[in-house]
Amino acid sequence: MDSGQQFLQQLINALSLGTIYSLFALGYALVFSVLGVLNLAHSAIFTAGAVIGLLLMRYVNASAPVAFLGAMIGAGLLGIILEWIAFRPLRKRGAPRISQLISSIGAAILIVNGFQLLFQSLFGRTEEYFPRGIVAEQPILIGSLSIQPIRLIILVVSLALMLLLQFLVRRTKVGMAMRSVAFNQRTSSLLGVNVNWVFMLTFFLAGALGGAGGLLYGLSFSRVTPFMGQDIALIGLTAIVLGGMGSIQGAVLGGFLVAIFQTFSIALGGSSYRDAFVFIILFLILLVRPQGLLGQPEQNRA
Amino acid sequence: MNFLGSIGISEAVIQFMLVNAILGLSIYVTLYTGMFTLANAGFMAIGAYTGVLLTQQLDWPLWAGVIGGMVAAGVIAVPIGLPVLRLRDIYLAIATIGFGEVVRIVLLNFDQIVSSLIELTTGERTRFALVNGARGIRGIPKLTETWHLVFFVLLLAYVLYRLHRSRLGRAMAAIRQDELAAANMGIDVVYVKNVVFVLGAMIAGAAGVFSGHLTRIITPDAYGFSQAVDILAFAVLGGTSTLVGPIVGGMVLGALPEVLRFMQQYRGLFNGLVLLLFIVYLPGGLINPAGWSSLWRQARRERSSQGETLPEAS
Numbered sequence: 324m325d326s327g328q329q330f331l332q333q334l335i336n337a338l339s340l341g342t343i344y345s346l347f348a349l350g351y352a353l354v355f356s357v358l359g360v361l362n363l364a365h366s367a368i369f370t371a372g373a374v375i376g377l378l379l380m381r382y383v384n385a386s387a388p389v390a391f392l393g394a395m396i397g398a399g400l401l402g403i404i405l406e407w408i409a410f411r412p413l414r415k416r417g418a419p420r421i422s423q424l425i426s427s428i429g430a431a432i433l434i435v436n437g438f439q440l441l442f443q444s445l446f447g448r449t450e451e452y453f454p455r456g457i458v459a460e461q462p463i464l465i466g467s468l469s470i471q472p473i474r475l476i477i478l479v480v481s482l483a484l485m486l487l488l489q490f491l492v493r494r495t496k497v498g499m500a501m502r503s504v505a506f507n508q509r510t511s512s513l514l515g516v517n518v519n520w521v522f523m524l525t526f527f528l529a530g531a532l533g534g535a536g537g538l539l540y541g542l543s544f545s546r547v548t549p550f551m552g553q554d555i556a557l558i559g560l561t562a563i564v565l566g567g568m569g570s571i572q573g574a575v576l577g578g579f580l581v582a583i584f585q586t587f588s589i590a591l592g593g594s595s596y597r598d599a600f601v602f603i604i605l606f607l608i609l610l611v612r613p614q615g616l617l618g619q620p621e622q623n624r625a
Numbered sequence: 626m627n628f629l630g631s632i633g634i635s636e637a638v639i640q641f642m643l644v645n646a647i648l649g650l651s652i653y654v655t656l657y658t659g660m661f662t663l664a665n666a667g668f669m670a671i672g673a674y675t676g677v678l679l680t681q682q683l684d685w686p687l688w689a690g691v692i693g694g695m696v697a698a699g700v701i702a703v704p705i706g707l708p709v710l711r712l713r714d715i716y717l718a719i720a721t722i723g724f725g726e727v728v729r730i731v732l733l734n735f736d737q738i739v740s741s742l743i744e745l746t747t748g749e750r751t752r753f754a755l756v757n758g759a760r761g762i763r764g765i766p767k768l769t770e771t772w773h774l775v776f777f778v779l780l781l782a783y784v785l786y787r788l789h790r791s792r793l794g795r796a797m798a799a800i801r802q803d804e805l806a807a808a809n810m811g812i813d814v815v816y817v818k819n820v821v822f823v824l825g826a827m828i829a830g831a832a833g834v835f836s837g838h839l840t841r842i843i844t845p846d847a848y849g850f851s852q853a854v855d856i857l858a859f860a861v862l863g864g865t866s867t868l869v870g871p872i873v874g875g876m877v878l879g880a881l882p883e884v885l886r887f888m889q890q891y892r893g894l895f896n897g898l899v900l901l902l903f904i905v906y907l908p909g910g911l912i913n914p915a916g917w918s919s920l921w922r923q924a925r926r927e928r929s930s931q932g933e934t935l936p937e938a939s
Contacts, residue, residue: 429900
């Protein structure tokens with residue numbers, strides 16, 4: 324392979340990784356833009372998507388599309404439960420944003436440890452593999468490029484979900500309600516928008532996207548562990564900080580940028596520093612442009 | 626002592642409880658100033674590695690190692706704090722989480738980094754092995770004694786108690802109440818925030834040195850995000866309205882898994898529940914009389930209003 328082809332190969336790897344990061348980061352961004360809080364339990368929902376998909380394939384013999392839908396719905400419902408338990412009581416009390424951050428950390432620990440116990444009782448270890456033959460394994464050859472089918476599936480499915488979300492938010496009445504609540508909760512509630520319902524819907528959508536990302540991520544390594552969310556939690560945070568917190572396009576852009584950066588830093592140097600690179604970007608962006616690439620600067624309220 | 630032993634609290638457990646108390650105080654000072662940072666696990670790692678290397682490689686006594694660890698953590702906190710503390714709530718939390726991860730990754734690759742630096746400057750290829758990457762440092766002598774920890778916690782509590790009544794302490798409280806108002810009153814917000822950040826880092830560093838000489842083995846992965854969250858849990862459980870809170874919180878969370886043996890397996894589950902339930906139902910923590918009484922009043926009101934048909938209050 325000459326260097327140009329190698330570059331293309333790396334680019335395809337980066338894009339398929341980037342779509343997963345973007346899907347995951349979208350969940351953070353949706354919740355942040357509508358509620359103004361950071362849901363650190365989103366990484367646990369990501370794991371939940373993979374776990375639910377795995378269990379459906381293992382014990383119900385579900386086909387891949389059915390398991391995928393099941394994982395999205397299950398993770399979305401988990402998101403709604405989270406909203407009830409960890410966010411709503413605090414919001415009602417008017418607690419500071421940091422309290423909601425802490426309660427979401429608590430919820431994340433709870434869920435991850437729950438999965439750990441589940442894995443130990445079901446499989447006797449803390450990792451499990453997908454049944455073989457769920458997705459085709461024969462690489463597709465284009466010229467001298469070889470692409471694994473799962474990468475193409477990830478790319479297509481994720482892009483479709485992102486377009487669907489974009490349509491929902493921009494072109495439907497529900498999306499308009501979400502945008503109005505994001506702009507001003509009080510005014511939209513006065514104008515007849517059911518704010519609590521919008522919050523639930525937001526958490527459902529965020530959870531479903533995160534769950535989809537989790538299952539795709541698990542499938543691409545064909546492995547699920549209760550801790551897989553921890554690897555990606557900070558990557559997702561970097562993505563939304565990079566793109567601008569609460570900006571939906573920013574989350575997608577950030578996800579791709581982080582993936583491209585990671586993939587090429589592995590190709591150029593050591594893989595052991597790839598996460599260090601990511602956090603150094605995170606640091607620099609926070610210091611130089613905390614509102615991110617596409618975000619609005621936060622007002623300094625008195 | 627016999628009673629404590631019978632419910633599972635041995636001397637080793639007490640030592641870890643005391644280390645937890647120090648860690649709780651390290652995040653308490655920053656929370657008291659209204660800064661939500663999760664960097665203390667990283668500073669604990671810096672302290673632990675510095676202290677252990679000093680006592681192991683240079684044969685320094687423990688107290689000198691503790692001071693060395695505190696100084697190292699404090700010195701590193703200055704260039705981190707100056708830019709990062711301009712950020713607020715969620716942004717500050719994310720940046721400090723990132724810092725913790727960078728510390729972990731640097732420690733994992735420290736030997737490799739140093740040997741490539743040596744190669745760059747002198748051109749010689751050498752194998753440099755000091756911190757052993759993910760394997761960590763093993764065979765550390767168990768130098769920490771219970772009385773060291775008791776003494777340190779008491780000393781720290783006294784210093785912080787005095788600090789609260791000082792000019793700096795009042796400035797810390799003012800910044801937590803309202804940063805802009807504090808700045809308008811002539812308080813140098815940037816200076817106070819940085820001093821407090823460095824102070825928290827030094828306390829966490831000292832806890833790192835003590836714990837390194839207790840566990841006798843230190844690995845970079847022991848100081849990751851979950852350790853940062855554990856430290857936060859100490860402060861949240863105990864409450865941050867007084868400095869007794871984090872001490873109690875750290876000791877309770879250290880003791881509970883030992884007392885409730887059947888809980889060992891569910892330790893993580895329990896930590897998560899503590900964070901969730903306390904922040905939702907008792908945000909002031911265990912040591913917070915006002916919070917208890919308001920919870921009590923609320924419970925009584927609910928009980929008395931059960932029979933009546935009141936319109937739903939919003």
